[in-house]
Amino acid sequence: MFTPLNIILFGVVALLGVGFYGLLITRNLIKVVMVLQILIKAVVLALVLAGKLGGNPGLGQSTAATVIVADTIVAVVGLALAVQVRRRFGTLDVPKISTLKG
Amino acid sequence: MESILYGLFLLGAVFFAYRAIVSKKILSATIYLACISALMSAVLYLLGAAQVAVMELSVGAGLVTVLLVYAVSVVGDDALDPPSVVPKPLAFGMVGLVMILLGWMAFPAIPAYFERGSLTLAVSLWESRVLDVWIQIVLIFSGVMGVLGLLSEKTPGKFEEIQR
Numbered sequence: 001m002f003t004p005l006n007i008i009l010f011g012v013v014a015l016l017g018v019g020f021y022g023l024l025i026t027r028n029l030i031k032v033v034m035v036l037q038i039l040i041k042a043v044v045l046a047l048v049l050a051g052k053l054g055g056n057p058g059l060g061q062s063t064a065a066t067v068i069v070a071d072t073i074v075a076v077v078g079l080a081l082a083v084q085v086r087r088r089f090g091t092l093d094v095p096k097i098s099t100l101k102g
Numbered sequence: 103m104e105s106i107l108y109g110l111f112l113l114g115a116v117f118f119a120y121r122a123i124v125s126k127k128i129l130s131a132t133i134y135l136a137c138i139s140a141l142m143s144a145v146l147y148l149l150g151a152a153q154v155a156v157m158e159l160s161v162g163a164g165l166v167t168v169l170l171v172y173a174v175s176v177v178g179d180d181a182l183d184p185p186s187v188v189p190k191p192l193a194f195g196m197v198g199l200v201m202i203l204l205g206w207m208a209f210p211a212i213p214a215y216f217e218r219g220s221l222t223l224a225v226s227l228w229e230s231r232v233l234d235v236w237i238q239i240v241l242i243f244s245g246v247m248g249v250l251g252l253l254s255e256k257t258p259g260k261f262e263e264i265q266r
Contacts, residue, residue: 002105002109003105004104004105004108006209007105007108007109007112008108008112008145008149009205009208009209010112011108011112011113011115011116011145012208013201013204013205013208014112014116014201015112015115015116015119016200016201016204017197017198017200017201017204018116018119018120018123019119020196020197020200021123021193021194021197022119022122022123024186024188024193024196024197025123025186025188025190025193026123026186027184027185027186027187028128028184030128030170030173030174030177031123031128031131033170034122034128034131034132034135034170035123037135037162037166038119038122038123038135038138041115041138041139041142041158041162044142044146044154044158045142045145045146048146048149048151048154049149052149052150056226057150057151057223058222058223058224058225058226058227059226059230059231060151061151061153061154061223061226062223062226062227062230062231062234063231064146064151064154065153065154065157065223065227066231066234066237066238068154068157068158068161068162069161069238069241069242070238070241072161072165072166072245073241073242073244073245073248075166075169075170076169076245076248076249076252077244077245077248077251079169079170079173079248079252080248080249080251080252081251082173082177083173083176083177083251083252084251086176086177092177093184095187
């Protein structure tokens with residue numbers, strides 16, 4: 001029951017659950033970027049684990065490296081958007097931003 | 103022993119993830135996120151993915167944390183997270199359902215042991231997945247553009263000049 005495989009898979013599912021919960025309750029644009037980071041960390045761990053389980057650890061690790069790079073770019077662009085939105089509209093509240101015009 | 107280490111690191115990561123989400127201050131949430139990255143890199147190292155662990159530690163706990171702190175310093179830590187639109191019991195229920203479905207699908211799929219493969223990270227990345235490396239270069243270039251957008255000061259655009 002408590003083999004390393006099961007524990008890691010438990011961790012992946014728990015991190016994904018916390019991330020989905022965060023996406024549902026978070027309204028601040030910067031925190032949305034942070035929640036996406038949490039979700040991606042769970043996915044990176046799942047990819048490395050899947051590569052190891054499938055007998056091809058190199059493939060899983062290279063895919064995880066690609067995901068880390070893409071995730072960083074998502075964070076950078078998301079934060080740049082958040083800063084510009086704050087400067088333009090004066091708020092980071094997602095529902096307010098979606099109802100604003102101009 | 104290995105199971106205990108995995109359990110401790112992942113429990114810590116999940117705890118810090120929850121704290122990062124419920125934390126009212128964005129700066130505190132940023133520190134929690136860096137802690138998650140550090141713990142995840144420890145788990146990845148234990149799994150034998152040392153290069154990915156180093157990437158996760160340097161990028162996740164280093165670069166992204168610095169960018170988040172910079173963004174918080176620009177927008178101000180007074181930009182608190184307002185209360186949720188979705189009722190918390192509903193969010194808990196939906197997430198619980200998703201986790202049960204994920205567990206139901208994922209747990210029967212795992213074998214009882216780790217299989218050993220021969221393809222190394224270097225061969226996989228530089229020979230089998232060359233296209234991905236090129237895509238990563240393009241992504242990094244777009245990331246540099248994103249940093250420029252993050253650092254740029256507000257200047258009046260054509261639309262605002264016409265309005266004046």
